[in-house]
Amino acid sequence: MDGEVRRPxxxxxxxxxxxxxxxxxxxxxxxxxxxxxxxxxxxxVIYAGAALELIHCYSLVHDxxxxxxxxxxxxxxxxxxxxxxxxxAILAGDALLTLAFxxxxxxxxxxxxxxxLTLSRDLARAAGIGGMAGGQMLDLESEHRDxxxxxxxxxxxxxxxxxxxxxxxxxxxxxxxxxxxxDRLKRFGEIIGLAFQLADDLLDVEADAEAxxxxxxxxxxxxxxxxxxxxxxxxxxxxxxxxxxEARTLLSPFGENATPLNEIARYIIERKN
Amino acid sequence: MDGEVRRPxxxxxxxxxxxxxxxxxxxxxxxxxxxxxxxxxxxxVIYAGAALELIHCYSLVHDxxxxxxxxxxxxxxxxxxxxxxxxxAILAGDALLTLAFxxxxxxxxxxxxxxxLTLSRDLARAAGIGGMAGGQMLDLESEHRDxxxxxxxxxxxxxxxxxxxxxxxxxxxxxxxxxxxxDRLKRFGEIIGLAFQLADDLLDVEADAEAxxxxxxxxxxxxxxxxxxxxxxxxxxxxxxxxxxEARTLLSPFGENATPLNEIARYIIERKN
Numbered sequence: 001m002d003g004e005v006r007r008p009x010x011x012x013x014x015x016x017x018x019x020x021x022x023x024x025x026x027x028x029x030x031x032x033x034x035x036x037x038x039x040x041x042x043x044x045v046i047y048a049g050a051a052l053e054l055i056h057c058y059s060l061v062h063d064x065x066x067x068x069x070x071x072x073x074x075x076x077x078x079x080x081x082x083x084x085x086x087x088x089a090i091l092a093g094d095a096l097l098t099l100a101f102x103x104x105x106x107x108x109x110x111x112x113x114x115x116x117l118t119l120s121r122d123l124a125r126a127a128g129i130g131g132m133a134g135g136q137m138l139d140l141e142s143e144h145r146d147x148x149x150x151x152x153x154x155x156x157x158x159x160x161x162x163x164x165x166x167x168x169x170x171x172x173x174x175x176x177x178x179x180x181x182x183d184r185l186k187r188f189g190e191i192i193g194l195a196f197q198l199a200d201d202l203l204d205v206e207a208d209a210e211a212x213x214x215x216x217x218x219x220x221x222x223x224x225x226x227x228x229x230x231x232x233x234x235x236x237x238x239x240x241x242x243x244x245x246e247a248r249t250l251l252s253p254f255g256e257n258a259t260p261l262n263e264i265a266r267y268i269i270e271r272k273n
Numbered sequence: 274m275d276g277e278v279r280r281p282x283x284x285x286x287x288x289x290x291x292x293x294x295x296x297x298x299x300x301x302x303x304x305x306x307x308x309x310x311x312x313x314x315x316x317x318v319i320y321a322g323a324a325l326e327l328i329h330c331y332s333l334v335h336d337x338x339x340x341x342x343x344x345x346x347x348x349x350x351x352x353x354x355x356x357x358x359x360x361x362a363i364l365a366g367d368a369l370l371t372l373a374f375x376x377x378x379x380x381x382x383x384x385x386x387x388x389x390l391t392l393s394r395d396l397a398r399a400a401g402i403g404g405m406a407g408g409q410m411l412d413l414e415s416e417h418r419d420x421x422x423x424x425x426x427x428x429x430x431x432x433x434x435x436x437x438x439x440x441x442x443x444x445x446x447x448x449x450x451x452x453x454x455x456d457r458l459k460r461f462g463e464i465i466g467l468a469f470q471l472a473d474d475l476l477d478v479e480a481d482a483e484a485x486x487x488x489x490x491x492x493x494x495x496x497x498x499x500x501x502x503x504x505x506x507x508x509x510x511x512x513x514x515x516x517x518x519e520a521r522t523l524l525s526p527f528g529e530n531a532t533p534l535n536e537i538a539r540y541i542i543e544r545k546n
Contacts, residue, residue, distance in 0.1 A: 004403020005431045011402055011410040062367060067359030086340035090363065091410050094335060094370065098401035101374045105394035113386040120393055121378035128371035129284055130277020137284040137364050158278045 014084045014092035015099075019057045022075045026268075027052045027167045030192065033260045034171025034185050044108040045174055048119060051104040052167055055127045058096035061089050063136060097127070110174060119170055126166035135159025139224070147225040156227075160200075161193030168192065188250050188261065195243045195268050198236050201228040203271075240269050287357045287365035288372075292330045295348045299541075300325045300440045303465065306533045307444025307458050317381040318447055321392060324377040325440055328400050331369035334362050336409060370400070383447060392443055399439035408432025412497070420498040429500075433473075434466030441465065461523050461534065468516045468541050471509050474501040476544075513542050 028049025035045045064071040064079040065086065072082050081089035103109075104120045125131060135158030142151065168189030172182040205228055228236045247265040251258035301322025308318045337344040337352040338359065345355050354362035376382075377393045398404055408431030415424065441462030445455040478501055501509045520538045524531035 004398055004401075004407075005435070006407065006411075006427055007402050008407050008410040008414065010414065011407055015402065058367075062363055065360075065363065067363060087338075087413050088410070090335055090338065090340060091406050091413075093367070094331075095402040095406040097367065097370055098397050098406060100397075102394055102397040102401065105390050105397070113390045117378050117386045117390050117393070120390070121375055124371050124373075124375035124378070125277055128277075128375065129280050129288065129368040133364050133368040133371060134277075134279065134281050134284055137281040137361070138279075140360050140364075141281065141283065154279055162278070 010084070010088060011091055011095060014080055014088045015096055017083060018061045018080050018092055018096060019054065021077055023053075023057070025049075025053060026196075026264075027056055027163055029264065030164065030167035030189065030261075031171045031174070033264065034168045034188075035175040036171075037185075037254055037257055037261065038172060038175030038177045038181070040175035042108075044106075044110060045171070047103055047106050047109050048170055048174055049167075051100040051123065052163060052170070054096045054100040054103070055123065055132070056163060058093040058100075059127075059132055059136070061093040061096070065089060068136070068140065100127075115173060119173065122166060122170070126162040131158050131162030132160075135162065143224055149227065149230050152225065152227055152230070156197045157190075157193065160197050161190060164193040164196060165189035184250060184253075188247055191243050191247045191250070192265060192268060195240055195247075195265060198227060198240050198243075199269050199271060201226040202233065202236055202240075204228075205233065244269060283357070283361060284364055284368060287353055287361045288369055290356060291334045291353050291365055291369060292327065294350055296326075296330070297544075298322075298326060299469075299537075300329055300436055302537065303437065303440035303462065303534075304444045304447070306537065307441045307461075308448040309444075310458075310527055310530055310534065311445060311448030311450045311454070313448035315381075317379075317383060318444070320376055320379050320382050321443055321447055322440075324373040324382075324396065325436060325443070327369045327373040327376070328396065328405070329436060331366040331373075332400075332405055332409070334366040334369070338362060341409070341413065373400075388446060392446065395439060395443070399435040404431050404435030405433075408435065416497055422500065422503050425498065425500055425503070429470045430463075430466065433470050434463060437466040437469060438462035457523060457526075461520055464516050464520045464523070465538060465541060468513055468520075468538060471500060471513050471516075472542050472544060474499040475506065475509055475513075477501075478506065517542060 028046070031049035031052060032041070032045050035041065060074060061080045063069050064074055065081055071079055073079065077083070079089070080092055084092070100123065101120055104123055105116055107116075109116050109119065127133060129137075135155050138151070138155035139159055142155065147155075165186055166189070169182050169186040172185040177185070204226070231239070244265050248262055251261055301319070304322035304325060305314070305318050308314065333347060334353045336342050337347055338354055344352050346352065350356070352362070353365055357365070373396065374393060377396055378389055380389075382392065383389050400406060402410075408428050411424070411428035412432055415428065420428075438459055439462070442455050442459040445458040450458065477499065504512070517535075517538050521535055524534055
């Protein structure tokens with residue numbers, strides 16, 4: 001109904017800069033591969049993955065702001081507020097977040113309006129105060145003070161876990177998987193989230209700045225306790241191996257079809273950036 | 274599906290502070306009164322109005338940030354980044370924007386998932402790059418330079434007009450009005466948007482700081498051209514009168530039932546803050 005009036009060029013450019021500058025596209029790949037596990041691989045899956053990726057990208061733009069994590073570089077390039085300015089970065093993040101809810105409502109996503117609405121509402125919950133945004137708040141609050149293992153696990157389940165969990169369950173729902181299978185994939189997403197964060201913490205400790213394209217050792221510098229710091233490198237590696245094993249067991253009913261998802265789990269653990 | 278993990282107390286508090294500190298509630302009132310015009314007045318209308326109000330409130334929080342309009346006061350109280358801090362204000366805005374898309378999807382809003390989805394997508398468009406967020410970008414871009422009347426009208430149709438237009442059309446849709454009536458109400462919303470902005474500009478010129486509870490003459494100070502500045506006070510008042518008259522004509526088919534909406538139009542023009 002309410003058509004758009006005009007799209008300001010600079011805001012559009014900043015949004016494109018924030019989204020099209022690379023990145024692993026882990027979330028849309030998870031949406032696509034979980035949907036594919038249940039036999040769906042058309043454009044609608046890409047639309048849903050794109051909506052999710054916009055949410056992820058908006059969060060990077062806002063997290064990089066001076067008042068938040070104050071990062072000048074992202075993937076080796078100036079962050080949005082550096083390439084443009086702070087006001088543009090705030091608005092670009094806002095507009096990307098908003099655009100996600102336009103795209104997830106697209107008729108191509110699923111023929112059932114009920115399912116599209118469920119995907120939209122659940123995206124809001126995964127991204128909101130009880131998910132990603134709340135996790136970022138917990139992360140900021142806990143700077144420069146000790147964090148318990150439980151606190152770290154909660155904030156990570158929210159900050160990075162919520163969108164990854166959403167990605168895997170959304171893929172299943174897009175392909176009309178059974179509620180049981182959708183729950184199974186949601187647990188797979190949880191595992192991916194845990195593994196992703198543990199691997200990230202390990203990278204933060206181990207990788208050199210060049211390979212990452214961003215400052216490393218940053219968490220330690222900001223006084224943020226990490227699981228690796230609390231558990232030690234060996235115990236972290238052991239937990240990662242256990243997670244990959246759990247993922248494999250979880251996906252075993254799907255046989256060969258689950259190979260791409262198992263490979264994603266392995267990639268996450270072995271990645272170098 | 275994806276339940277929330279935890280709601281951080283400080284973020285929740287900042288969100289409540291941003292929303293519950295007063296305000297005219299013009300947008301939800303318009304949703305409620307336009308729905309009421311077509312015979313609907315249950316809780317679902319309040320839900321839709323609340324979703325819209327959250328979008329409005331998030332935009333105030335972000336617009337007040339130092340990198341944007343840099344306002345310390347809002348409705349006579351410290352702005353969110355002053356009462357809390359900048360990071361919390363950014364996240365509170367993000368979380369309010371996100372929560373709106375959770376609430377608009379609530380089953381109470383309308384029994385038809387199709388209609389809820391339409392309302393959700395249109396809300397995204399009214400709030401996004403082609404609507405409110407884009408309008409704020411145009412407003413920031415045009416500081417300290419001359420603006421034409423056409424430019425000002427475009428940015429105002431986006432920055433404040435889009436949500437008011439949405440409010441009136443959404444109310445009609447919520448109450449299953451005919452497409453023709455929904456379009457009529459959308460035009461009414463456009464008129465309200467124009468009148469609101471012109472009245473705001475007049476207030477900015479005329480009102481004293483105390484009555485407004487915020488700094489006045491701010492547009493002139495920021496070097497922003499306004500329609501009042503270009504057209505003059507008398508021509509602005511004449512346009513306002515014409516708009517009220519057009520609103521009355523537009524609503525005349527609804528007879529006495531349109532009295533509340535006509536009174537809202539008059540209130541907007543005569544308001545002192």
